[in-house]
Amino acid sequence: MPGRAEAIAARVERFVRDVVAPYEGDPRCSGHGPDDSLVAELRGFARGAGVLTPHILPDGSHLSQRETATVLRASGLSPLGPIACNTASPDEGNMYLIGKVGSAALKERFLKPLVDGSARSAFFMTEPAEDDGAGSDPSMMKTTCRQDGNHWVIDGRKTFITGAQGAKVGIVMAKSEDGACMFLVDLPDPAIRIERVLDTIDSSMPGGHAVISIDGLRVPADQMLGHSGEGFKYAQIRLSPARLSHCMRWLGACTRAHEIAVDYACRRTAFGKPLIDHEGVGFQLAENLIDLRQCALIIDWCADILDAGHLGVPESSMAKVAVSEALMRVADRCVQVMGGTGVSGDTIVEQVFCEIRAFRIYDGPTEVHKWSLAKKIKRDWKEANA
Incomplete structure (x- = not known):
């Protein structure tokens, strides 16, 4: 529908700029993200403004990836915007996955409260390095699941689990004799224990990032997502669009x-003229404009590939690398242009810099995506020269 996404995005942008941005200095925002009282308050405002979960329509259908890009970019104009509008990670990706793979019963029980904003979720995949567990290499997964009657029993440890503290819905990955599996679970559960919440450079996601122990978690068999052994396939269904969603939100930030x-450089004077009139400053802002525009074009290109029905793993890797690296340059230049003010908490520029630095690692670090692309280059060459 021409103009549909633009109309939704315009409402989201007005809401984020006018209602959400004033809360950026709220004391309920900590190093482990905004607390649940602030999340509930902001989502109440979004619900009243008609911009809660705007990428999912009332009939349960999703906007196209291209349309979602427009809306999520608007929600990302404040670090609190995705939280308020319910477009944040990991919930947005988890909603997408459950919607694609979950049965009708699982959607009613687990997806519905996520879509209506009454619950948060967590995705339990990454494992501690000290356990030689799964990180960038998911085949190293140590968390196990075994069938016991009409239940599965899960044991293991996880780390960097975003939003586990305070979440009501969990998606747990574990390995059976068939291979990787995924399970939907109610949270909190006594068998899932938060060992500690890590202190990380980023601070935008509620609940922070936790280290988790799973000891004898019993999950009914009908709460498995899909089939035993197909968990890695389902992970790609989630991760390819999710990487792109990260790009969309952080482009907004x-x-x-x-x-x-820009406002700072145009108002602040030094050596007899506004900062922007000094080439050393003005050129950095010009480079920002170029990088921002290129990021938007890359995101739209990858979104079109996903909308065409292709999984787009290589394309999402290219987008993740190109956009995260370009946005890092943008955030760094903003800090540099603003000098001392840029490294202070007086504006969100300092927080955005920290968030983007983390983004270069989350959802696969740049180097892993480049390695994956290099393997594809070699594979394509072999096929072309067979």
């Missing part, structure tokens, strides 16, 4: 940081 840096 860097757009706002650029706006703040």
